[in-house]
Amino acid sequence: MTASELASRLELGGTPTMRAMTLLESEGFTRPVKRKGWQIAPITKESAKAVFGAYRIVAPGILDLLLQNATEPELDEYVKRTYAWSRGYGEFQADFSVHPISYALKICGNEFVATMAAGVVAHLERMMVFSFRQGSFAEGPAAFARDAVTEAIAVRDKVRAHLALEDLIRHSELEVFKGLSRPLGSRLARIAPAM
Structure with a gap:
């Protein structure tokens, strides 16, 4: 050989x-x-629409598994990661290394679902980071929906979590589309660090 x-x-x-x-x-x-x-x-509007469409299908199941199988410390860590990841540009900078949705897959307790959804989640997180870097999600409906989801998860309220998740996905998709609709120059100006 x-x-x-x-x-x-x-x-x-x-x-x-x-x-x-x-x-x-x-x-x-x-x-x-x-x-x-x-x-x-x-990242195009078409690819964003496809990723959000796929995520709409898998997200409710991931949420159910998360609420059913994650321990209290794991849920606390998920909430911390969500807020660390999605801080806007203001006093604090977002931490893009924590990947809360990927972490939710890791702690959902079903390796098969986690493996199957990993690609969709990776693309979703990539689009979200693109929008975060432009200052999206810092306030407004998407931020309120994010807070509602994390609060419902923290107390394991399945009904509230599902309703809030639907809102979060809808508002997140709108924020990503809004970012993709901006002229390239303004997107680059918002992404570039201040001197």
């Missing part, structure tokens, strides 16, 4: 970067471009 055969059998062939880009491509985050390498897949 040659070294290349062994590397192939162990799935070690290629550079780590190439493997990472191939994995990102399989998840829909990148696409290969001839003679130029890789390109990050753009």
